[in-house]
Amino acid sequence: MSPRPRMSRLRRASLAALVTAAVAVPVSGAAGPADVPAPVPTVSGLPAAATPAALTERYAATRADIGAAARSAGRHGDTRRAHALRAMASPGRRFLSFDGRYGGRTVEVVGDLSTAERIAVLVPGAGVSVDDYWRLRNEAAALHRQLGDPTAVVAWLGYRAPASMSLAEITTARAEEAAPGLRRFVDALHRLKPAARTSLVCHSYGSVVCARAAAGLPVAALVLTGSPGTGYRTVGDLHAGAEVWAGRSSGDWIANVPHLSLHLPFVTLGFGTDPVSPEFGAEVFAAGGGTHSDYLTAGSTALANIARIVNGLRPEVPHA
Known part of the structure; x- marks a missing residue:
């Protein structure tokens, strides 16, 4: 028997084991948060202008909406x-926006959007929700400190992220559901700040969301961190006009996830080509030796290089 069929079976067996683990491992509270009632928000979309007055008015309105949702919870x-x-x-x-219904959706700015010349939009992966939103906010703050002014970082929790260790985490369904909302937001942000250099910084499952939204999106750079794959075979398949960068830390367990797609009736499991592989065709930046959750950790190699990309500079690349 040739090595190729044997290797194919091994990879499929690995993916099957991953699926089994995703289905078998219980997720505490996975169904509960979506059932928490919240009032209809009083504002939606983006403000009509990015002036200090318009933004101050919007921030006050969303603060009131969040307070009302807190009382309801x-x-x-x-x-x-x-x-x-x-x-x-x-x-x-x-x-900029908040909706506490259906599990919660939030869009927060760290920095001064009215003066920002460079904007990073963070798209998180699985396991991020309103209940533990502080993690995403801390990452946005760390990136903003690294970038300096005049910049802004937008933490976009605009979709129902899959729970960690769930079947939804290894299919594209949630990403396909999320992509139209991300496209609408980025398009609106571009209209609001047309002269700003905007980048998407997408972590883990968030890279699948970004890939689904990437075609023709008005961004300068698409940065994939800790990505399990995008659901596409090559960078060209994204039809993105942006630079596409990918980085994976040496301590990231995502490297052990099989990079293939297994087509089953009604669902495809896995996300295909490894984004840091030559076959995918992305520019690869050095991401240091952190873990899956360390890409935006203060002082990390990954954070420094992501900030360089957002600022329009070339990052450090891995040593050959």
């Missing part, structure tokens, strides 16, 4: 959600 008895929302409603926080 408290009445419902969900103390974890109520606590998270009260923190988000703190003075000084800058949310």
Whole structure:
């Protein structure tokens, strides 16, 4: 028997094991957060202008919406959600939009959007929700500190991210559901700030979301970190007009995920070509020795290089 069929079976067996683990491992509270009631938001979309006055008015309106959702969660008895929302409603926080229904959607700005000449939009991966939103916010703050002014970082939790270790995490369904919303947001942001250099920074499953939205998107760079694959075979298949960069830290477990797509009735499991491989064709940047959650950790090689890309500079590349 030739090595190729044997290797194919091994890779498929590995993917099958991953699927089994995803289905078998219980996810605490996976179904609960979407059931927490929240009022209809009073504002939606982006403001008509990126002036200080318009943004201040929007931030105040969303702060009030978040406060109302916190009170609703408290009445419902969900103390974890109520606590998270009260923190988000703190003075000084800058949310462009918030909707507490259906599990929650948020878009927050770190930095001054009115003066920003460079903007990074963070798209998170699996396991990120309103209840533990502080992790995404901390990453946005770390990137903004690295970038310096005049920049802004937008934390976009505009979709129902799959739970960690779930079957949804290894299919494109949630990404396909999320992509139209990401496209609408980036298009609106471009109309609001047409002269700004905007980049998408997409982590893990978020890279699948970004890939689904990438075609013709008005961004300068698409940065994939800790990506399991994009669901596409090559960079060309994305039809993105942007530079496409990919980085993976040496301690990231995602490297062990099989890079193939297994087509089953009604669903495709896996995301195909490894984004840091020559076959995919992305520019590869050095991401250091961190873990899957360390790409935007202060002081990391990955953070420094992501900031360079967002600022329109060439990052450090891996040593041959």
